[in-house]
Amino acid sequence: MMTATEITQAQWDALCFDDPSGHAPTGVDDGIGANYPVGNITYWEALSYANALSQLNAFPPCYVLSGCTGSVGHGLACMRNDTATTFYDCPGFRLPSDAEYEYADRAGTTTATYAGDVLDQPEAGIGCYPDPAIDTIGWCCESGATILTTQPVGKKTPNAWGLYDMIGNAIEWVDGTFDGLGYGPGPLTDPFGTVGATRDDAGLDLGGIWRGGRFSLYNGLCRSAARFQAPRSGISGAGVGFRLVRTAGSDGG
Numbered sequence: 001m002m003t004a005t006e007i008t009q010a011q012w013d014a015l016c017f018d019d020p021s022g023h024a025p026t027g028v029d030d031g032i033g034a035n036y037p038v039g040n041i042t043y044w045e046a047l048s049y050a051n052a053l054s055q056l057n058a059f060p061p062c063y064v065l066s067g068c069t070g071s072v073g074h075g076l077a078c079m080r081n082d083t084a085t086t087f088y089d090c091p092g093f094r095l096p097s098d099a100e101y102e103y104a105d106r107a108g109t110t111t112a113t114y115a116g117d118v119l120d121q122p123e124a125g126i127g128c129y130p131d132p133a134i135d136t137i138g139w140c141c142e143s144g145a146t147i148l149t150t151q152p153v154g155k156k157t158p159n160a161w162g163l164y165d166m167i168g169n170a171i172e173w174v175d176g177t178f179d180g181l182g183y184g185p186g187p188l189t190d191p192f193g194t195v196g197a198t199r200d201d202a203g204l205d206l207g208g209i210w211r212g213g214r215f216s217l218y219n220g221l222c223r224s225a226a227r228f229q230a231p232r233s234g235i236s237g238a239g240v241g242f243r244l245v246r247t248a249g250s251d252g253g
Contacts, residue, residue, distance in 0.1 A: 002096060002104050003243040005153035005164045006172060007049065010034035015052050018073030020045075022238070030238045031149040037170035037241040039150060043208045043232035044068070044078045046095060046173045046242040053244065054092030062090035077233035087175055093244045098176040098227065100245065101211045105166040105224045107159040112223040113137060113167050114159040119219075131219045138168030139215040140222040150215055150239050167222050170241035171214035178207040178229040208232040214239045 009019055009032070020040040021030035030039035044065065049072070051061035068078040084090055087097050096104065105114065112118045116133040128141040136157050139150070154164040207229045213222030216239065220226075230236070 001248065002100075002163060002245045004158070004162055006037040006170050006241045006243050008034060008153055009036055009038045012038040012049065015049065015056070017045075017049065017052075018071070020073045020075075029149045031151060033152065035152040035154075037150050037153055037165075037239075039170060039238050039241055040236050041173065041240055041242060042076055042234065042236050043173050043230075044076045045072050047078075047080075048072050048076060049242075050093040050095065050244055057093075059092035059246075060090065062087075062092045062094040075233070075235055088247045091247065093246055095173055095175040095242060096245045098174045098209050098211065101172070101174045102224055102227075104161065104163060104245075105159065105212065107161040107163070109160075109224075112225070114224065115157065118223060128218060134167060134219055134222055138165060138213065138222060140168040140213055140219055141216055148216070150241075166212055167224070168213050168215055168217075170212075170239045171210045171217075171228070172212045173230075173240070173242040174209050174211045176209050178209050178227070180229075182227075210240070 009021055012019055013034075019038060021032060021036070021038055022040065030036065047063045047065060051063055051065075054061045062082070062084075064081040064083065065078040066081050068076060070076045087094060087100075107114050111133075113133050115137045118133060119129075119131050131140075134140050137159070138156060150170050153169065156164065158164045159166060208231070210228040210230045211226075213226055230240075
Protein backbone atom coordinates (compact mmCIF):
# COMPACT_ATOMS: atom_id res chain seq x y z
CA MET A 1 0.00 0.00 0.00
CA MET A 2 1.26 3.46 -0.92
CA THR A 3 -0.36 6.76 0.05
CA ALA A 4 -2.12 8.13 -3.02
CA THR A 5 -0.55 11.57 -2.61
CA GLU A 6 2.41 13.19 -0.96
CA ILE A 7 1.89 13.76 2.77
CA THR A 8 0.04 17.04 3.11
CA GLN A 9 0.46 19.83 5.61
CA ALA A 10 -2.88 18.86 7.16
CA GLN A 11 -1.69 15.27 7.67
CA TRP A 12 1.61 16.50 9.10
CA ASP A 13 -0.09 18.96 11.45
CA ALA A 14 -2.52 16.26 12.64
CA LEU A 15 0.39 14.56 14.42
CA CYS A 16 1.26 17.84 16.17
CA PHE A 17 4.62 18.29 14.48
CA ASP A 18 5.92 21.79 13.74
CA ASP A 19 5.45 22.46 10.02
CA PRO A 20 8.70 23.57 8.31
CA SER A 21 7.01 24.40 4.99
CA GLY A 22 7.57 27.92 3.81
CA HIS A 23 9.69 30.42 1.95
CA ALA A 24 13.09 29.62 0.42
CA PRO A 25 15.81 32.26 -0.16
CA THR A 26 15.72 31.48 -3.89
CA GLY A 27 12.12 32.61 -4.16
CA VAL A 28 10.97 29.05 -4.95
CA ASP A 29 8.55 28.28 -2.17
CA ASP A 30 6.26 25.72 -0.60
CA GLY A 31 2.64 26.54 -1.19
CA ILE A 32 0.91 26.97 2.15
CA GLY A 33 -2.38 25.28 2.92
CA ALA A 34 -3.94 22.09 4.23
CA ASN A 35 -3.85 20.23 0.90
CA TYR A 36 -0.36 21.30 -0.14
CA PRO A 37 2.55 18.86 0.33
CA VAL A 38 4.48 19.39 3.53
CA GLY A 39 7.90 20.71 2.49
CA ASN A 40 11.43 21.36 3.70
CA ILE A 41 11.46 17.89 5.26
CA THR A 42 14.67 16.10 6.20
CA TYR A 43 15.03 12.35 5.80
CA TRP A 44 14.98 11.95 9.59
CA GLU A 45 11.79 13.96 9.91
CA ALA A 46 10.10 11.74 7.32
CA LEU A 47 11.14 8.67 9.35
CA SER A 48 9.89 10.27 12.56
CA TYR A 49 6.50 10.96 10.97
CA ALA A 50 6.31 7.36 9.72
CA ASN A 51 7.05 6.05 13.22
CA ALA A 52 4.43 8.32 14.80
CA LEU A 53 1.79 7.29 12.27
CA SER A 54 2.60 3.62 12.88
CA GLN A 55 2.20 4.05 16.62
CA LEU A 56 -1.08 5.95 16.15
CA ASN A 57 -2.41 2.96 14.21
CA ALA A 58 -1.04 0.37 16.68
CA PHE A 59 1.71 -0.84 14.32
CA PRO A 60 5.30 -1.27 15.47
CA PRO A 61 7.50 1.61 14.28
CA CYS A 62 9.85 0.70 11.45
CA TYR A 63 12.79 2.87 12.45
CA VAL A 64 15.06 2.99 15.50
CA LEU A 65 16.54 6.48 15.74
CA SER A 66 19.21 7.57 18.20
CA GLY A 67 21.63 10.41 18.87
CA CYS A 68 19.20 12.95 17.46
CA THR A 69 19.91 16.68 17.35
CA GLY A 70 17.36 19.37 16.65
CA SER A 71 13.68 18.52 16.57
CA VAL A 72 11.02 17.51 14.06
CA GLY A 73 10.24 20.51 11.90
CA HIS A 74 13.54 22.19 12.74
CA GLY A 75 16.17 20.23 10.83
CA LEU A 76 16.14 16.98 12.83
CA ALA A 77 19.25 14.80 12.35
CA CYS A 78 19.72 11.32 13.84
CA MET A 79 21.48 7.98 13.61
CA ARG A 80 19.62 4.87 12.51
CA ASN A 81 19.88 1.57 14.40
CA ASP A 82 17.26 -0.70 12.84
CA THR A 83 17.40 -4.39 13.65
CA ALA A 84 15.49 -5.59 10.55
CA THR A 85 17.54 -6.76 7.57
CA THR A 86 15.10 -5.61 4.85
CA PHE A 87 12.62 -2.79 4.43
CA TYR A 88 9.83 -5.31 4.01
CA ASP A 89 9.93 -6.90 7.47
CA CYS A 90 8.14 -4.08 9.28
CA PRO A 91 4.30 -3.99 9.18
CA GLY A 92 4.23 -0.29 10.02
CA PHE A 93 4.48 2.79 7.82
CA ARG A 94 7.79 3.50 6.12
CA LEU A 95 9.36 5.29 3.18
CA PRO A 96 9.28 3.40 -0.12
CA SER A 97 12.60 2.03 -1.26
CA ASP A 98 14.24 3.57 -4.31
CA ALA A 99 13.10 0.72 -6.56
CA GLU A 100 9.61 0.55 -5.02
CA TYR A 101 9.07 4.21 -5.86
CA GLU A 102 9.99 3.78 -9.51
CA TYR A 103 7.91 0.61 -9.81
CA ALA A 104 4.88 2.38 -8.31
CA ASP A 105 5.46 5.50 -10.40
CA ARG A 106 5.56 3.55 -13.66
CA ALA A 107 2.47 1.44 -12.85
CA GLY A 108 3.40 -1.01 -15.58
CA THR A 109 4.60 1.55 -18.15
CA THR A 110 8.04 1.71 -19.77
CA THR A 111 7.99 5.24 -21.18
CA ALA A 112 9.74 8.24 -19.64
CA THR A 113 6.61 9.08 -17.64
CA TYR A 114 3.47 7.07 -17.08
CA ALA A 115 1.69 9.39 -19.51
CA GLY A 116 4.26 8.89 -22.30
CA ASP A 117 7.70 10.03 -23.36
CA VAL A 118 9.05 13.53 -22.76
CA LEU A 119 9.50 15.60 -25.93
CA ASP A 120 12.98 16.44 -27.18
CA GLN A 121 13.54 20.11 -26.41
CA PRO A 122 16.02 22.80 -27.38
CA GLU A 123 19.01 23.41 -25.13
CA ALA A 124 19.63 19.68 -24.62
CA GLY A 125 16.34 19.35 -22.77
CA ILE A 126 17.29 21.71 -19.96
CA GLY A 127 14.82 24.48 -20.66
CA CYS A 128 11.32 24.98 -19.29
CA TYR A 129 8.95 24.08 -22.11
CA PRO A 130 5.37 22.80 -22.24
CA ASP A 131 5.20 19.02 -22.58
CA PRO A 132 1.98 17.12 -23.40
CA ALA A 133 2.82 14.17 -21.13
CA ILE A 134 4.03 16.08 -18.09
CA ASP A 135 1.35 18.75 -18.35
CA THR A 136 -1.38 16.18 -17.70
CA ILE A 137 0.19 14.43 -14.71
CA GLY A 138 2.57 16.70 -12.85
CA TRP A 139 3.94 20.10 -11.96
CA CYS A 140 7.38 20.72 -13.46
CA CYS A 141 9.02 23.89 -14.66
CA GLU A 142 7.17 24.22 -17.94
CA SER A 143 4.75 26.23 -15.80
CA GLY A 144 7.56 27.90 -13.86
CA ALA A 145 6.93 31.32 -15.39
CA THR A 146 3.78 31.67 -13.32
CA ILE A 147 3.98 28.89 -10.69
CA LEU A 148 6.94 29.02 -8.30
CA THR A 149 5.44 26.99 -5.47
CA THR A 150 4.20 23.50 -4.82
CA GLN A 151 0.54 22.95 -5.65
CA PRO A 152 -2.35 21.21 -3.86
CA VAL A 153 -2.04 17.44 -4.18
CA GLY A 154 -4.22 15.30 -6.42
CA LYS A 155 -5.10 17.94 -9.01
CA LYS A 156 -3.67 16.18 -12.06
CA THR A 157 -4.24 12.78 -13.65
CA PRO A 158 -3.11 9.82 -11.49
CA ASN A 159 -1.34 6.78 -12.87
CA ALA A 160 -3.08 3.46 -13.50
CA TRP A 161 -2.71 2.54 -9.82
CA GLY A 162 -4.40 5.70 -8.55
CA LEU A 163 -1.21 7.47 -7.43
CA TYR A 164 -1.03 11.24 -7.85
CA ASP A 165 1.93 13.61 -8.19
CA MET A 166 4.47 10.86 -8.74
CA ILE A 167 5.99 13.29 -11.24
CA GLY A 168 6.68 16.86 -10.14
CA ASN A 169 5.13 18.91 -7.31
CA ALA A 170 7.24 17.99 -4.24
CA ILE A 171 10.36 15.88 -4.75
CA GLU A 172 10.18 12.90 -2.41
CA TRP A 173 12.44 11.06 0.01
CA VAL A 174 12.86 7.33 -0.54
CA ASP A 175 14.84 4.83 1.50
CA GLY A 176 18.28 3.68 0.43
CA THR A 177 21.77 5.04 -0.17
CA PHE A 178 22.47 6.79 -3.46
CA ASP A 179 24.51 4.83 -6.01
CA GLY A 180 25.33 6.74 -9.16
CA LEU A 181 25.53 3.47 -11.11
CA GLY A 182 21.82 2.86 -10.58
CA TYR A 183 20.58 -0.72 -10.44
CA GLY A 184 23.53 -2.21 -12.35
CA PRO A 185 23.54 -4.27 -15.56
CA GLY A 186 21.85 -7.51 -14.44
CA PRO A 187 18.30 -8.46 -13.44
CA LEU A 188 17.58 -7.99 -9.75
CA THR A 189 14.86 -8.98 -7.31
CA ASP A 190 13.83 -6.17 -4.92
CA PRO A 191 16.95 -4.10 -5.65
CA PHE A 192 18.26 -2.18 -2.65
CA GLY A 193 15.68 -3.78 -0.38
CA THR A 194 18.21 -4.29 2.41
CA VAL A 195 18.62 -1.84 5.26
CA GLY A 196 22.04 -0.25 4.80
CA ALA A 197 24.24 2.21 6.62
CA THR A 198 23.41 5.90 6.39
CA ARG A 199 26.93 7.01 7.39
CA ASP A 200 30.42 5.80 6.56
CA ASP A 201 33.05 4.73 9.09
CA ALA A 202 34.04 8.35 9.63
CA GLY A 203 30.46 9.30 10.43
CA LEU A 204 29.89 11.16 7.15
CA ASP A 205 26.49 11.11 5.44
CA LEU A 206 26.48 8.54 2.61
CA GLY A 207 23.76 10.45 0.79
CA GLY A 208 20.07 9.69 0.56
CA ILE A 209 17.80 9.65 -2.49
CA TRP A 210 15.09 11.94 -3.82
CA ARG A 211 12.62 10.72 -6.42
CA GLY A 212 9.78 12.07 -8.56
CA GLY A 213 11.16 15.38 -9.77
CA ARG A 214 10.03 18.74 -8.45
CA PHE A 215 7.90 21.64 -9.63
CA SER A 216 11.02 23.74 -10.29
CA LEU A 217 12.95 21.12 -12.32
CA TYR A 218 13.36 20.80 -16.08
CA ASN A 219 11.16 18.29 -17.86
CA GLY A 220 14.03 15.90 -18.45
CA LEU A 221 14.57 15.66 -14.69
CA CYS A 222 10.94 14.71 -14.05
CA ARG A 223 11.18 11.29 -15.73
CA SER A 224 10.18 8.13 -13.85
CA ALA A 225 13.81 6.99 -13.86
CA ALA A 226 15.26 10.26 -12.53
CA ARG A 227 16.92 10.01 -9.11
CA PHE A 228 18.93 12.51 -7.10
CA GLN A 229 21.50 12.33 -4.33
CA ALA A 230 20.49 14.33 -1.28
CA PRO A 231 21.95 15.04 2.18
CA ARG A 232 19.83 13.40 4.86
CA SER A 233 20.40 16.13 7.44
CA GLY A 234 20.26 19.91 7.43
CA ILE A 235 17.72 22.10 5.69
CA SER A 236 16.24 20.29 2.72
CA GLY A 237 14.54 23.23 1.04
CA ALA A 238 11.17 24.08 -0.43
CA GLY A 239 9.33 21.31 -2.20
CA VAL A 240 11.07 18.41 -0.45
CA GLY A 241 8.45 16.03 0.89
CA PHE A 242 7.56 12.34 1.00
CA ARG A 243 4.85 9.69 0.87
CA LEU A 244 4.61 6.44 2.81
CA VAL A 245 4.05 2.75 2.15
CA ARG A 246 3.19 -0.40 4.06
CA THR A 247 4.42 -3.80 2.94
CA ALA A 248 1.72 -5.75 1.12
CA GLY A 249 0.12 -8.33 3.40
CA SER A 250 1.81 -6.99 6.52
CA ASP A 251 -0.35 -7.57 9.59
CA GLY A 252 -3.34 -8.17 7.35
CA GLY A 253 -2.91 -4.77 5.62
